[in-house]
Amino acid sequence: MELKTVSLEIPENGNIILGQSHFIKTVEDLYEAVVNTVPQMKFGVAFCEASGACLIRVDGNDEDLMLLAARNAEAVAAGHTFILCLKEGFPINLLSRIKDVPEVVGLFCATANPVEVVVAETAQGRGVLGVIDGAPPKGVEGPEDVEWRHSFLRKIGYKR
Numbered sequence: 001m002e003l004k005t006v007s008l009e010i011p012e013n014g015n016i017i018l019g020q021s022h023f024i025k026t027v028e029d030l031y032e033a034v035v036n037t038v039p040q041m042k043f044g045v046a047f048c049e050a051s052g053a054c055l056i057r058v059d060g061n062d063e064d065l066m067l068l069a070a071r072n073a074e075a076v077a078a079g080h081t082f083i084l085c086l087k088e089g090f091p092i093n094l095l096s097r098i099k100d101v102p103e104v105v106g107l108f109c110a111t112a113n114p115v116e117v118v119v120a121e122t123a124q125g126r127g128v129l130g131v132i133d134g135a136p137p138k139g140v141e142g143p144e145d146v147e148w149r150h151s152f153l154r155k156i157g158y159k160r
Contacts, residue, residue: 002120005132015111018115019108021047040089041086042061042065
């Protein structure tokens, strides 16, 4: 077995979601989950088929994000993984809906940070072991950091 890390491309001013699912209709069901939850969101989704033709299936409503999702999926190249590249919305607004898609097995990350995917490769193929999302902590928050966090969440409308 060989271990590798694959850096994903994050859309400028956007986010990605990396997950695992189990069926070819994933790409269409994720499309519907996005447009039915956050209709104005621009996105591309790519799904790595793990049997049959073993193609990267791609859909979305933004050509550049569709191409980016396909490039990321090709770089990871692990069966039954999917990558959503998003703009004009945030993963927090989609995660519950994505988890409700029947084919979705789990999620590895939802982030705007630099992210590396830890991939294991064997004679059979590739699988995702996990992700390295962003940078390590620089310490524990103090009172002024708590105040900033509370203020920030209210400023952006996630808390009252």
